[in-house]
Amino acid sequence: MSPPTSDLFSVETIPGAGRGILASRDIPQDTTVLTSKPPAAHVLFREYRKEVCAQCFLYDRGRTLRVKDHDTGKVFCSASCQQKWVDHTGELGDGAWQDLHHFIQARSKGTKDTSGISLTDHRPDVGEIDGRWSQAKPEADVRMRKAIDGASRPTGRKQTKAAVASSTIDPDILGYLLSGILAHHQQPNQWREDVLALAMHEEPYTTTHDLEAHCTSFVQLSSIMPVELHESCTIEVCRALAAVSSHNAFGIRSGSEDGEEYMGYALYPSASYFNHSCDPNLAKQRVGNAWRFWVVRDVQQGEELCISYLGGDEKDLNLRQRRAHLREVWGFACECARCRREATSSHDAG
Ligand SMILES: [Zn+2]
Ligand SMILES: [Zn+2]
Structure with missing residues (x-):
């Protein structure tokens, strides 16, 4: 196996959660911890074939992009993206x-x-x-x-x-x-x-x-x-x-990670080692056809680095709905710190 390597984190076995990524030293807020490689496989859905750059996944509010390769049917936002693709x-x-x-x-x-x-x-x-x-x-x-x-x-x-x-x-x-x-x-x-x-x-x-x-x-x-x-x-x-x-697979969406257009999906093996938390210490942003991950608060050595698998409105679901959703879509029972905290307080309240 070939997990990502870094001087900021290491891939470890997490009890009950398979593999996960632990900070190998204190990491100050806003530090970039990983920039992925281009995808190991991806698809841009056919309905977006004239609107999404085949190289950098740029989507210009539904406009047909100006550079078209008639032989492959692919479109690009610029001649330089086309050249990179070639x-x-x-x-x-x-x-x-x-x-x-x-x-x-x-x-x-x-x-x-x-x-x-x-x-x-x-x-x-x-x-x-x-x-x-x-x-x-x-x-x-x-x-x-x-x-x-x-x-x-x-x-x-x-x-x-x-x-x-x-x-x-x-x-x-x-x-x-x-x-x-x-x-x-x-x-x-x-x-x-x-x-x-x-x-x-x-x-x-x-x-x-x-x-x-x-x-x-x-x-x-x-x-x-x-x-x-x-x-x-x-x-x-x-x-x-x-x-x-x-x-x-990571969704390829327009604009922000919760952008309204779902244009395709892609595999980023190095980014797949991050586990989920409902209160993640990592944020992610797509930069062209790759992803950047950074810490949104100070992280201490030994802390697990997590992203959220929830998108858009799903973040606002309550504990029961959130856990049911994660179980259905991702196949696990969430035991993150936020879920444990909310479970304890709802138990106390009840
Ligand atoms: Zn482009
Ligand atoms: Zn959770």
């Missing part, structure tokens, strides 16, 4: 985004897909998940073999694309998986250390439709990825990307 993504990645863009465009011209959405849908269990992914494997292998053949035969790729044209598409899942596949390709060992060390949800798919969409997206990516990306376009990578997203 430098970071590389030629291979740029080509993969172009292939995905063309694939989505060709498929989006048909009627809107509403199949697979059912009122009786349920959260698939581990057995169903394993079963569906084991079906996806041979399908993907066939597509990849065709892509390899296609690299030497000019008509091959067209045939492969026609073969997957009959299935439905989910551009947001396709984009999220591709971003993770590309990050994995750039630094496979680092990616494994960072991402596979995160808390994994065993049953991350909210519905069977969601599971189906992930498996279908993986097969579709297998058919359009250049051969050089095949080692990163794997079931292991795609399943890990889903398994870590439920408890580790």
Whole structure:
């Protein structure tokens, strides 16, 4: 595993709360304790595709951004952001985004897909998940073999694309998986250390439709990825990307952290080691495509550094509502200092 390192804190085992981050010395108020790296995977939702800079996530009150790359369909707030994106993504990645863009465009011209959405849908269990992914494997292998053949035969790729044209598409899942596949390709060992060390949800798919969409997206990516990306376009990578997203993803929002537009989400492995408190000593702010964390009050050596997982109005919930919300969304019973204090005082009052 590869937790963040700093002379300000260390990652320790916290009784009853897994890992957490403890101050290794006194830290004065307003000190920045961590600035994350760019995300290990992320998605900007398709409905925002013309309004959010693909590099720095800038959102200009719903205005269409002025720099557009017609080959990838991505928009940027400036030519310099576009250049940064190109430098970071590389030629291979740029080509993969172009292939995905063309694939989505060709498929989006048909009627809107509403199949697979059912009122009786349920959260698939581990057995169903394993079963569906084991079906996806041979399908993907066939597509990849065709892509390899296609690299030497000019008509091959067209045939492969026609073969997957009959299935439905989910551009947001396709984009999220591709971003993770590309990050994995750039630094496979680092990616494994960072991402596979995160808390994994065993049953991350909210519905069977969601599971189906992930498996279908993986097969579709297998058919359009250049051969050089095949080692990163794997079931292991795609399943890990889903398994870590439920408890580790940070929302990409406009403006402040509680901004009203929810434009996508991203994985920041180093920032995932902060536990939650309802009265956090850390604040966070997104700076471009990374996050800065700083202490909002003087912190003493040995104190745990915590952020709040509550957003917007959720901070104003009372003790019972807050704990119920954290249990439902994040899967833990909050025993932070504020919750313990409020539980004691409500007990005294009652
Ligand atoms: Zn930008
Ligand atoms: Zn709490």
